[in-house]
Amino acid sequence: xxxxEQDPGPFNVPEGATVAFNCTYSNSASQSxxxxxxxxxxxxxxxxxxxxxxxxxxxxxxxxxxxxxYISLLIRDxxxxxxxxxxxxxxxxxxNQGGKLIFGQGTELSVKP
Amino acid sequence: ExxxxxxxxxxxxxxxxxxxxxxxxISNHLYFYWYRQILGQKVEFLVSFYNNEISExxxxxxxxxxxxxxDGSNFTLKIRSTKLEDSAMYFCASSRxxxxxxxxxxxxxxxxxx
Numbered sequence: 001x002x003x004x005e006q007d008p009g010p011f012n013v014p015e016g017a018t019v020a021f022n023c024t025y026s027n028s029a030s031q032s033x034x035x036x037x038x039x040x041x042x043x044x045x046x047x048x049x050x051x052x053x054x055x056x057x058x059x060x061x062x063x064x065x066x067x068x069x070y071i072s073l074l075i076r077d078x079x080x081x082x083x084x085x086x087x088x089x090x091x092x093x094x095x096n097q098g099g100k101l102i103f104g105q106g107t108e109l110s111v112k113p
Numbered sequence: 114e115x116x117x118x119x120x121x122x123x124x125x126x127x128x129x130x131x132x133x134x135x136x137x138x139i140s141n142h143l144y145f146y147w148y149r150q151i152l153g154q155k156v157e158f159l160v161s162f163y164n165n166e167i168s169e170x171x172x173x174x175x176x177x178x179x180x181x182x183x184d185g186s187n188f189t190l191k192i193r194s195t196k197l198e199d200s201a202m203y204f205c206a207s208s209r210x211x212x213x214x215x216x217x218x219x220x221x222x223x224x225x226x227x
Contacts, residue, residue, distance in 0.1 A: 038156075042221070100158040
């Protein structure tokens with residue numbers, strides 16, 4: 001089983017649509033969870049951290065279910081500029097302990113006019 | 114905002130040659146990392162470095178690879194006797210010890226082995 005598994009997509013949606021990405025992780029000892037965004041052949045950039053209580057940042061909402069080892073990202077009112085690959089990332093260390101990041105394969109999103 | 118910088122942006126090397134990839138982490142960060150991404154594949158952890166020594170390395174990081182912090186600002190990845198399969202994007206990252214911010218990535222070095 002892959003350490004972090006995502007639907008590869010691509011997701012093709014019209015502007016203004018709501019789109020949801022799912023991710024599962026295999027290591028129950030995972031401590032910290034993130035969504036990164038990667039534009040074509042560029043570096044991963046942090047989109048948001050994911051907290052157990054769920055958290056929202058503008059149009060983006062992240063949820064974590066530790067019991068199911070499941071993470072989600074919801075994007076509302078999608079924009080053309082949201083087109084990118086969304087990476088689900090986990091680490092077995094808390095933020096400040098220098099732990100390696102384990103990346104999923106990424107889910108490609110294409111937002112069309 | 115401070116950035117992780119990497120040089121060169123693109124390196125083309127003949128198979129069997131040695132290559133050194135360079136990174137300047139963010140100045141007050143103490144953890145440093147190298148990741149790689151083969152075209153079309155996921156980002157993979159190679160090695161982490163703290164307090165002038167390797168703290169963790171992956172199975173990929175074999176004797177062909179080494180890391181060094183030669184001075185107070187640079188962090189390098191050396192690949193000896195490069196192979197075709199070493200062709201990839203190599204990302205350097207750094208993080209603080211006392212912050213809730215996760216790792217910041219440089220914009221990568223694209224390594225092409227011919």
